[in-house]
Amino acid sequence: MRTPLLLASLLLLSTSAAAGTIHVNAGLATGANDGTSWANAYRGVDALVVAVAASVAGDEVWVAAGTYKPTTTTTRTISHALKSGVAIYGGFVGNETALAQRDWSTNVTVLSGDIGSVGVVTDNSYHVINAAGANATAVLDGFTVTDGNANLASGNNDRGGGILCLSGASPTVRNCRFLANRCTFGGGAGYVNGASPTFVNCVFEANLGGSFGGAFDCNTTSTTWDRCTFIGNSAARAGAVEVFSTGTPRILNCLFRGNTSTGSGGGGAIWSSASPQIRNCTIVGNSSTTNATAGILVSGGAATIANCIVWDNSGPGGAQGPANQIAGTTNVTYSIVEGGFAGTGNLNLDPGFTNAAGNDYTLTLASPAVDAGNNASVPPGFTLDLAAKPRFADEPTVPDTGAGVAPLVDIGAYELVAPTVTAYCFGDGTGAACPCGNDAPFFSNQGCLHSLGSGGVLGSAGSARILSDTFVLLGTGMTNSSCLYFQGTTQVAGGLGTTFGDGLRCAGGAIVRLGTKSNVAGASQYPAAGDPAVSVRGLVSAAGSVRTYQVWYRNAAVFCTGDTFNLTTALQVTWEL
16 A cells, blocks of 8 residues: 555656646647647647646646637636646747747737627627636736626626636736726726736736726735736726725836726726835826826825826826826825926926837936936836836936935836947957967956057947937057057957957957047047047947947057057947937
């Protein structure tokens, strides 16, 4: 007879042995239909349901682009299920061998509640996804969730058209788009009650929430939304998100625009009677057709708002005064609020968006939001902005007006991306060996030695911003001779460089001659008086462009190869607008 311990060990081993990758492809017509490979993927419109049912903890379910439904019947109570320990990934073509090869934005993978007559919403699934029993190890990543319709006033079937999270359900949902789901009670995209799901880098668009919460209706919850976008959602009391009763939900690095509250007592973007933390959000262009407040309405609880932009939200008749932005008792700090709001560090200044008319709410260099937030208000571990760029990116040309030790966080959902300048190609033996052994081991961060016994260095000053280019290349430590500043597009040999004269050439690819200079005391710069800016001369026009720079200079006396020239160290620069 087996002992309980032995039996438990055998069960654990069998679970581990079974864990692996399960393949799903709705459009496949051949194969064993057992999920063991792409050729034998589970197939059919309900293939994902079958795959998840067959999965065990530790499995990954890879899902090819296509449309998947929770059932082949017309039973509206059937939903896609999530399972603890199982990660479900969409966005595959159907031939990948590594998770990193998928592209969920291009290979659209749809979970649809349209199970009845196509295009008729009244017979759709009540909930596209039901997260019952799923903890944080249940992952859904890379899907479009659409066409849920919770319209039956019974058994929670009138709430959470996209996803239903009850009684401790806390799945992790990433890189998903919840589109055109609806309900009659609250939470067109999702309903949360006594649960704490996490949503990261998700879009909630055109969801209808009935009475409470166009995108979400949340009761007694610690839900986290990080780097999410809420667009064009609508409900009577909260256009996008309603957080009710108790709990400390977190709304971080999110954008709310074009959401609408249609009832009395509503908030166009957010309505709260709980204690949410709202941090580094941009809440702009939302509306309320009946109640005045179109941004954030606090109706009890202890909401705290920090590092946020609340601007251009309009009440009935298009009013855009302070009462239309934030109302109720709350603590607002280091935020930009149209019309002003009492609190430490708050501003009443145009946020300086890149192109608000084009829905581009990134910041310009002139924005008062830059380096004006409070570092202490950023929750630990949440260090990316809505565009997945690093927070705390210092802009050296802008005074720090916020709180904390530099670099200071920006106000709003987007951080102004700082240009990066990285020095490389040192002739001290850390990369490729200098010709003739003329390394500079005692002169770290210099180029290969020249005839005067030291090496040339390329540094910089100013800001590598295309629209306000003050970037200057500074060559020092060279000989008193002529030199040539040049630009490349790549690092030669991965930055190690290749032998060239008495030095190492490390800037390569498409080469642009910036200009020749005469060194004085071994130093010069580009641009100097009368020279075009570096970005102009180098034809740099797009944000994120990477260029490499180096200086070729005459080595007046024969020192090593007889070629009588050498090179400085190099710089790699990522340009920004």
